[in-house]
Amino acid sequence: MRPGWTVLGMSTALCAVSLAHAAVPDGMGAKSAQGDVALTIYNDMALVEDVRRIDLPKGVSRQEFPDVSAQIRPETVTISAPGAAVVEQNFDYDLLTPGALLDKSVGQDVSVVRLGADGKEVATTAHVLANNQGAVVQVGNRIEILNEMPGRVVYSGLPAGLRARPTLSVTLDSASGGARAVGLRYLSRGFGWKADYVALFDEGAGKLDVQGWVTLNNTTGTGFPDARVMLVAGQPGNDSDDGNGRFARPRPIGNRMGTGGDDRRETLGDFHVYPLAGRTTVANAQTKQVSFLNASGVPARKVYQYRNDWQHSTEEGESVDTVLAFTSAKDGGLGDALPAGTMRVYMRDARGNPQFVGESPLPHTPMGSDLALKTGTAFDVKVQPTVEKRERITGTEWERTGQWRITRNNEAPVTTTIDEHPTYWRTQMAWKVTNARAVPVEVDVVQDGLDNGWHDTRVSAESQPGRQLSLDSRVWRVKVPPRGAVTLTATIDTRY
């Protein structure tokens, strides 16, 4: 127990406090006060289960739990102590600081040590009158401002309730005395994990070797030695954004979420669960990686995609997206569920050394999904879109869009014809696809922004057949010979 707040006489304060009796609060020493710890780490938080052996006295006692995560969410704490009932749980974060010490000593005496005229230190008793942006003290019959006084303030003890750091304490009412296993469960921020994939792509062979790593971070400020660790691929909350599952730009064509299958993984509700073998130490400020996936020779191919967001021209050619396409299916694929993370793609250079060629985020992906990940853009393959002509088509006939029969107050029905004179715009687009490579390439050219809320868009002419992806998007697959160029043209009629 901490020493109580006792104001001692000056002489006593200077010599009678026995330091040896001031117990060192445990918890921040070398040995952790944690018991048997199990961590269940979600993408952005963790459930900490900590079973400690505690000797409880009979009756009501207050127990402190040092070495809990410094980023504990105190409102989530639950305690289970066999044969004992919880009276109350407290999370105290009134921190011990020089200012707090002074605050708590208002109305009490402290000693101020100053240099006397003879160069020797003199201790004076000062009565703290108030501490409002600087303490005012009474020394003898004079009133002085403490922070204008040279010297140091010495307190004879620490006030109760001030903590060196936020502390969890629980008051327990135990039916009998004795040691027992007390279980502590709480959620903590400052934990997180994601998957990191290393993919070595052999373009010639159309094969992909993939290693999956679980990367977990502990930024709680607290270490957890010898813990059992389980990782859950998911975020139970909805208030955070890990940036992985959400994409600002539309994802490349070719992504399709699968329906899962026998991936031999443990699940928890919606989530996949990845237990780590054995016990491991999750140290503070540590990044820990454990391998969970190793697949080689997965069929994969590279595709080129270009997306023109709206009907506009560019001054020069724009590099097309380089997209890596493969599947997580069991047959002809990775054969596993892929927790959200980042896939980094490497290719071998002319000397056979793997070089980085780009990375892509990846959402939680069930087994059996088709993946198309944009890893970068192509230096040698470009598309330059041009609006060749855009003009209003003057409709020669009025379009009858609706006829209503309206009956009003038992009068004879009136037939009203609504005539609309729609305006159509005809846009002639050209996309010049250039290929500086020594091999022929195929580029999927996507034109977006066709619908614009009108649901009335027609492609009245095109230089090669396209495929409508949605009301808003149409794609053409353009084949370009080596060191060549092909111009795709289309005429698009829209209502805007």
Add this chain to the structure above:
Amino acid sequence: MRALIAALALGPTLAQVQQAQAQQAQAQQAVTSPAPASVAVTIYREPGRQPDAAFDGDWLRGYALVTETRDVDLPAGPATVRFEGVAAGMLAETALVRGLPGGVAEQNLDADLIGARNLYARSFGRPVLLRRVDPATKAVIEEAGVIRSGPDGAAVIQTREGFRSARCAWPDEYISYGEMPAGLVAKPTLSVQTAAPVAAHARLTLSYLAWGFDWRADYVLTMRRDGRHLDLAAWVTLASSDDTAFAGSAAAVVAGKPDKQERDENGRYEAGETLSFHCETARISPAPPPPPPPPIMLEMAPAPMAAMDDIIVTAQRRAPVMARQEALGDLKLYRLPMPTTIAPRAQKQVALAERRGVKVQPFYRTRLELNEDEDGRPLRQVLRLQNRKADGLGLALPGGHVVVLEPHGSTSLPVGEGRIDDKAEGEEIEIELGEATALHVTETETAGDDSGSWRDHAATLTNSRDQPVQVEVAIPLEDGQHLLRPTQPLTRKNGQPLWRVTVPAHGTARLGFRIVEPK
């Protein structure tokens, strides 16, 4: 005093800690790899940076793939292999260790760094010494104390006389710690846990991505006197703001745009917040606040102060040593032909390409405004090149900064600066330089009808140079507008009408046309 310290030492003694560490070491043998045997560094540009933007030398936001080979002697059984001398900007999640006979059970990057704040926090409840110099006698005075506050409340200390704040009465007072708390590391340290079946020598490959590198291309175009040809010299400037020196490395740079998520902040490990002391009383002499712990990066490799100013030109001779280009998937890799040293906080240049007598078409460009009368707007100077062998080029050109020199007497002087983006073979390259001072365009509206269904415009170009110049004037029509009755022949470019004209020396050229609004 001695007895007091002993009485304070309620925690485990140093001997006990050492004993515990020794026991741990038996279970998990430690192997340290101090430095790589060889290293290859491939530098990628900062994602999204303008190709001609200057580097922020102290904080480069490009990155590099570092591939190291390391020789280690592995014991049989479980062992921890620690890697020292890796780049400070290492992205831990990208680290890959290959070649371990027992595979990698677990890989850790420990970054709980030794620093003032961590030392204080970990020494809570422990005996420390408070030391200061007596101003009168100049003797060092030591006082035993116990830390009673966390680092956020620093620093409440318990001494023989009671509880007090440190460093109030004596600004030069400092805390001297008896031992290093366990678990802190000097710099972020990568380690892997493995278990070799038998003791063996192993050659490992360690690869990782690291922030703090960048490169760019610099082009020097020297115009020939005929105004139709130029000499092109391209340089690769590569730079490192990391603290680690990569000596004798196989270096390469990659052009093109691989996707890379932003992660610069997390890639750097700081020693946490600083530790600051608070006082209730006046200071004897206003001492400056305690210096924050020096950034760990500075500690690791004291770079020469002038390093950033040193541009090491390794190849400024005739027939310079050229970087060699190869295709890397859809990117371009330029390999430095010989092993080089990538020094901390330094940049170096290597020749990338040299072409003589490249065909160039200099011209001036403007774009009409068409809305109001405009008086004497200056034109912009542009150089147009065709990136093909027939014109003297024909190679993948990475984006970069361009300086144009023109012969002047016996020397060449800069006349313009611009930039080019990544240009593939066969592409047209237009390099926009500064505003011309001798070429202007004046726009007037000459006629129009009351309902605004048509307007007549005129554009006049004036050339005050003593030679004829080529000008291209783009006429940006809006949706549905038509251009009728041009007084000069027009062509089209990028879907818009274009007036291409030669303006004579000290002369003018005029174009009139009508724009009809859509009905």
